[in-house]
Amino acid sequence: MDTIWDVVVVGGGPAGAAAAIRARQLRPDARVLLVDKADFPRDKACGDGIAAHGREELALLGVPDLIDDYRPTRGLSVVSPGGARVTAAVARPNHVVPRAVFDARLVEAARARGVEVRRHRVRGLAARDDRVVLDDVLAARVVVAADGANSAVRRLIGVPPSPDGHTAIAVRGYAEVPADDDVQFIAMQRDGWPAYAWSFPIGDGTANVGFGMMLPRLRATGRPGREVLHGRLAELLPHLPARDLRAHHLPLSPGRPRPGAGRVLLAGDAASLINPLTGEGIYYALLSGRLAGEAAVEAADPLPAYRRKLARALGRHLRTTDLLSRAARSPGFIDAAIATAARRKEVFDLLVDVGLGAGTVPPPLALAVARRWLWNGVRLRTRHA
Numbered sequence: 355m356d357t358i359w360d361v362v363v364v365g366g367g368p369a370g371a372a373a374a375i376r377a378r379q380l381r382p383d384a385r386v387l388l389v390d391k392a393d394f395p396r397d398k399a400c401g402d403g404i405a406a407h408g409r410e411e412l413a414l415l416g417v418p419d420l421i422d423d424y425r426p427t428r429g430l431s432v433v434s435p436g437g438a439r440v441t442a443a444v445a446r447p448n449h450v451v452p453r454a455v456f457d458a459r460l461v462e463a464a465r466a467r468g469v470e471v472r473r474h475r476v477r478g479l480a481a482r483d484d485r486v487v488l489d490d491v492l493a494a495r496v497v498v499a500a501d502g503a504n505s506a507v508r509r510l511i512g513v514p515p516s517p518d519g520h521t522a523i524a525v526r527g528y529a530e531v532p533a534d535d536d537v538q539f540i541a542m543q544r545d546g547w548p549a550y551a552w553s554f555p556i557g558d559g560t561a562n563v564g565f566g567m568m569l570p571r572l573r574a575t576g577r578p579g580r581e582v583l584h585g586r587l588a589e590l591l592p593h594l595p596a597r598d599l600r601a602h603h604l605p606l607s608p609g610r611p612r613p614g615a616g617r618v619l620l621a622g623d624a625a626s627l628i629n630p631l632t633g634e635g636i637y638y639a640l641l642s643g644r645l646a647g648e649a650a651v652e653a654a655d656p657l658p659a660y661r662r663k664l665a666r667a668l669g670r671h672l673r674t675t676d677l678l679s680r681a682a683r684s685p686g687f688i689d690a691a692i693a694t695a696a697r698r699k700e701v702f703d704l705l706v707d708v709g710l711g712a713g714t715v716p717p718p719l720a721l722a723v724a725r726r727w728l729w730n731g732v733r734l735r736t737r738h739a
C-alpha cells in the first residue's frame with residue numbers, strides 16, 4: 355500500500371463514474387481511483403431510459419455529447435391501472451441507450467480525465483481516523499461507494515439496505531419494434547399494484563421492454579419470481595416478445611437517504627436513491643455521484659458537506675416522492691393523476707418532472723388531483739350502492 359488515494363470510487367456505474375469525473379474536474383491534481391468488480395463494457399439490467407435531466411448532468415460533467423448519436427425520444431404514453439390514458443410530447447426529449455454502451459462511455463470519460471480504472475471487487479473495509487482501507491490493499495482519504503443496489507460497502511459501514519417495503523424488482527429484455535417507433539409506453543397493472551410494464555424504443559429497430567413490481571407483492575403471489583415477472587411482461591406487452599431477459603432489485607428512495615458514515619459517501623443505488631414512483635435511478639445516480647465527488651475533494655469534512663448538497667438538490671423532491679408514493683398505493687390516486695394529466699399539459703409536464711427529475715408538486719395541483727380522486731371514489735361508490 356504505497357499510495358494514499360485522495361478518492362477511491364467503488365463501482366463504475368453512472369454514480370461512480372460521475373463522482374470520479376467530478377473529483378478530477380474540480381481538482382485536476384487529485385489522485386482518483388475507480389474500481390469495479392467488472393470489466394467494461396458490461397451489461398446492467400435496466401430500462402436504459404435516460405431522462406432529459408440526466409443529460410443535464412452529463413453537461414455538468416463536461417460530457418454533453420456523450421449520447422448524441424442516439425435518437426431523442428419525444429412521445430410518452432401512459433395507461434393507468436384503471437385504464438386512464440395520456441399520450442403527449444415531453445417538454446424535453448429522453449434517450450434510450452443500452453447500459454453496456456452508456457456506462458462504458460462514462461468510464462472511458464473518467465479515464466480520459468486522469469482517473470485510474472482498475473478491476474477489483476471490494477470485500478473488506480477498515481475505517482481509520484484519517485483514511486479508509488479497502489481489502490488491506492487500497493487506502494483513501496475518502497471513499498465514494500457507488501456499488502449499486504446490493505452495495506457491499508454500505509453493508510460494511512453498517513448502513514442498512516432498503517427494507518422490503520421500499521424494494522422493487524424488475525425484469526428487462528429487448529424486442530423488435532418499427533424503427534420509427536418514437537413513443538415510450540408505460541402500461542400500469544391493477545393486479546399486484548404498484549406494477550407496470552414498459553417499452554422504450556432505442557431508435558434502431560429494437561426497444562428495451564420490461565416489467566417491475568414491489569418485492570412484497572411478488573412474494574405474496576407464492577409463485578417463482580421468474581415465472582411471475584416473465585408472465586406479466588408477456589401478458590402486458592403480448593406483441594413484443596422479449597429476448598435477453600434479466601432481472602434485478604431496485605432500492606427505492608425512502609424519502610430521507612442515509613448518505614454514508616465517516617469517510618465513506620454513498621451514491622446512487624447504494625444510497626437507495628431510485629424514484630419510488632417510476633423506478634428511474636440514472637439521473638439520481640449521476641447527480642448524487644457528482645455531489646459526492648465534489649464533497650470528496652472540496653470539503654475538510656466530506657460527509658456533512660455531501661449531506662447538505664444532497665438535501666439542497668433533492669431534499670424536497672425526495673420528501674414529495676415519498677408522500678406521493680404512499681398516496682399512489684391506491685391505484686385510484688394514479689388514475690386521477692393520469693386523467694388530470696390527460697386534460698392539462700402543464701400537469702403532464704409536472705408529473706414527468708417529478709417522476710424523472712427533481713420536481714416537486716405545488717399545493718394547488720395536489721388539490722386538483724385529490725379532488726378528482728375523491729370524486730372518482732364517490733362516483734364508484736354511488737354506482738355500486
Ligand SMILES: Cc1cc2nc3c(=O)[nH]c(=O)nc-3n(C[C@H](O)[C@H](O)[C@H](O)COP(=O)(O)OP(=O)(O)OC[C@H]3O[C@@H](n4cnc5c(N)ncnc54)[C@H](O)[C@@H]3O)c2cc1C
Nearest residue numbers: 365367368369391400401402403476501502622623635636
Ligand atoms: C430492470 C430495471 C430497469 C430500470 N430502468 C431504469 C430506467 O429506464 N431509467 C433509469 O433511470 N433507471 C432505471 N433503473 C434503475 C437504474 O438501473 C439504477 O438506478 C442505476 O443503474 C444506478 O446506478 P449506480 O451507478 O448507482 O449503480 P449501478 O449502475 O448498479 O453500478 C454499480 C457498479 O458497482 C459495481 N460493483 C458492485 N459491487 C461491487 C464491489 N463489491 N466492488 C467493486 N465494484 C462493485 C458493479 O459491477 C457496477 O458496475 C432500472 C433498474 C432495473 C433493475
